[in-house]
Every structure is written in structure tokens, then in C-alpha cells.
Amino acid sequence: MNMNSHHEKAVQAIMYGHSCAMRLKLRLDDPMADGGPVSSYDLAKSIVDCFSNAISILTDKPKSEDDQFSDLSSSPPPPPPPPPQESHSKKKRKIDITTNPSEYWRDDSPDPIYYDGYLWRKYGQKCIKKSNQQRSYYRCSYNKDHNCEARKHEQKIKDNPPVYRTTYFGHHTCNINHNQDGSFTAVLDPVDDLKSANMIRFGNDLDYVKKSHSTGLSLSVKHEEDLIREKTVDQYREITGDDQDCQHVMEEDLSSSPSGSYPPPSSSSDSDCIAFMSDMLFEDLDSWDQFDFGMH
DNA sequence: TTCATTTGACCGAG
DNA sequence: CTCGGTCAAATGAA
Numbered sequence: 001m002n003m004n005s006h007h008e009k010a011v012q013a014i015m016y017g018h019s020c021a022m023r024l025k026l027r028l029d030d031p032m033a034d035g036g037p038v039s040s041y042d043l044a045k046s047i048v049d050c051f052s053n054a055i056s057i058l059t060d061k062p063k064s065e066d067d068q069f070s071d072l073s074s075s076p077p078p079p080p081p082p083p084p085q086e087s088h089s090k091k092k093r094k095i096d097i098t099t100n101p102s103e104y105w106r107d108d109s110p111d112p113i114y115y116d117g118y119l120w121r122k123y124g125q126k127c128i129k130k131s132n133q134q135r136s137y138y139r140c141s142y143n144k145d146h147n148c149e150a151r152k153h154e155q156k157i158k159d160n161p162p163v164y165r166t167t168y169f170g171h172h173t174c175n176i177n178h179n180q181d182g183s184f185t186a187v188l189d190p191v192d193d194l195k196s197a198n199m200i201r202f203g204n205d206l207d208y209v210k211k212s213h214s215t216g217l218s219l220s221v222k223h224e225e226d227l228i229r230e231k232t233v234d235q236y237r238e239i240t241g242d243d244q245d246c247q248h249v250m251e252e253d254l255s256s257s258p259s260g261s262y263p264p265p266s267s268s269s270d271s272d273c274i275a276f277m278s279d280m281l282f283e284d285l286d287s288w289d290q291f292d293f294g295m296h
Numbered sequence: 297t298t299c300a301t302t303t304g305a306c307c308g309a310g
Numbered sequence: 311c312t313c314g315g316t317c318a319a320a321t322g323a324a
Contacts, residue, residue, distance in 0.1 A: 122301055124316060137315070141300095153315090 013054040017047045023161075107166050108157070118172065120152065131157060142174035149173065 024043040119141035128135045135155040140148040149170040157165045 121299095123318095125302070126314065126316095129313065135314085139316095 014051065017049075017051050017054070021047050107168075108163050118150070128155060131155065133157065140172060140174055142172075146174035 021043075024047065120138035121141045121143070122136055122138050124137040126135050126137070127133070133156045135153050137153045138151065140146075140150040142148045143150075150168065150172040151170055152166055152168045154164060154166045157163050
């Protein structure tokens with residue numbers, strides 16, 4: 001991946017964050033208006049997500065050619081880990097989500113998820129009769145290379161306001177060698193990873209880390225999360241002049257997720273941290289919009 | 297030329 | 311038979 005696509009990704013993330021911020025602002029301007037099923041919390045969360053992603057991308061070091069995986073390091077969280085599945089027949093593999101809720105995970109978003117930390121390849125699209133909407137089918141780009149069975153499909157389930165539901169199936173088995181320098185090649189054990197994930201939290205990125213516990217996010221990825229976190233601490237200090245609460249905010253156990261999605265079975269939570277980020281949003285959205293992330 | 301997406305066909309479940 | 315999931319040839323972009 002070249003610098004341009006990096007830049008493009010960052011721009012996309014920022015633009016998406018901007019659109020979410022606008023929606024949130026409209027909602028704040030007119031709290032009585034019907035804001036639809038997407039909560040303000042979710043909007044704020046999306047905003048933090050996007051800007052965190054942009055920061056991660058822009059602060060990324062120049063990479064080697066083989067940075068398909070390293071790209072993941074600056075990505076949002078992989079979906080949480082459904083339990084390993086038996087191998088499927090080549091043909092039809094239907095997962096009954098009503099009887100096997102643990103075999104899938106879904107996320108509702110006001111916009112299509114074009115960037116969720118994995119590389120996906122579209123393999124089909126169908127008009128779903130029930131909802132009269134198109135559903136797109138994706139599988140992991142490393143489906144062949146790494147025999148990765150992760151799949152997802154994305155469907156617009158509501159029009160006004162738009163709500164897109166992304167449903168993930170299977171788990172990624174392609175998560176190897178995500179680091180750039182080759183210094184770490186082992187895939188983290190999900191349990192150990194979960195433990196370590198609890199130690200690294202940053203805005204929405206904590207979600208990423210939490211959700212990553214099944215996907216073998218590499219140590220180098222975590223290192224980047226740490227860097228981002230440090231930056232956020234600085235930003236917090238700049239804004240509030242408070243040295244103590246920041247650490248508190250960043251380290252406190254956090255609680256979980258917005259309605260409408262199916263969170264991973266994580267023990268930690270992120271509400272406090274999100275609340276902190278959201279507070280900044282609510283207090284002064286304009287200044288947030290213009291907030292200098294050091295990306296110049 | 298390579299690779300990702302599109303799209304109609306095919307298949308299995310109900 | 312209908313419906314939803316997948317396959318694979320055709321197509322298009324880089």
C-alpha cells in the first residue's frame with residue numbers, strides 16, 4: 001500500500017467522522033427532532049472511531065511493501081471472535097443465527113462500514129425479498145492464502161435515517177505476522193490477548209483492542225495503540241489542564257456497548273472513556289471539529 | 297496483465 | 311416452488 005492510499009484512508013475516516021459530527025450537531029441543535037434509531041452515544045462513538053483511525057493512519061511510519069497486514073495495525077477493531085467453526089462444505093453453508101447466536105456478530109451503523117480493519121472481497125450481492133434491500137456478501141481477502149473462513153454480509157435495513165447492518169460470520173485465521181518488522185510472529189492466544197487488551201485503552205480504540213482479542217492482534221499493533229493513547233492524554237491535558245483525571249479516565253475499567261449491536265463477550269467496558277470523549281463533543285462540538293490532532 | 301467487483305446461474309433448505 | 315448463499319464468468323479499473 002502506498003502513501004496515497006494511506007492518505008485516502010485517512011481522508012475517508014475524517015470525512016466519515018465529520019458526517020457523524022454533523023448529525024450529532026443537528027441532534028444537539030434540535031433535541032426534540034426524531035433522530036432515528038442511532039443514539040447520540042453511537043454517533044459520538046463513531047466520531048471518536050473515525051478520528052482515531054485517521055490519527056493512526058497518519059502517524060503510521062512508512063512501511064515495507066508487505067504492509068497489507070501492517071495496514072491492519074492502524075485499523076479499527078476486528079470483529080469479536082465467534083468460536084472456531086468446523087470446516088464447511090464447498091457449497092452452501094447456512095448459519096442459523098436464531099439458534100446459533102454465538103456464531104455470528106453484527107453491527108448496525110448509519111453508514112456502510114467500508115473500513116473495519118480487515119480486507120474483504122465481495123463475492124456476491126442479492127436483493128433480499130423480505131426487506132426489499134440489497135445485501136452484499138464479503139469474505140476475507142485471505143480466504144485462499146490463509147484458508148481464512150471469515151465472512152460478512154452488509155445490508156441496508158432502514159432508509160430514513162439509513163441504518164446498515166453488517167453481520168460477521170466465522171473468525172479470521174489469516175491473522176499472522178501483522179507486524180512490520182518481523183520481531184513478533186506468533187499469534188496471540190485469545191485469552192492472553194484479552195488480558196493484555198484490558199491494559200490498553202484509548203477512546204474507541206479500546207474497542208478495537210477489546211474486539212481484537214480473538215484475532216491475534218500483534219504486539220506492534222498494541223504499541224501503536226499505546227502511542228495513540230499517549231497522544232490523547234496530551235490532548236486531554238491541553239483541553240482540561242487536568243493531569244490526574246486523564247490517567248484515571250484512560251485506565252479505569254470501562255463498560256460496554258451501544259444498543260443495536262452485539263458486543264463481544266468482553267469483561268471490560270468503555271463507557272467512562274467514551275463518556276469523556278463524548279463530553280468533549282457535547283461541550284464544544286465546534287472546537288472539537290477544529291481540534292488540532294497534530295496532523296499538519 | 298492482474299486483480300477486484302458485478303451479476304446471473306446454480307444449489308440446498310424449507 | 312421460493313429464498314438466500316455461493317460460484318464463477320464477464321467486466322472494469324489500475
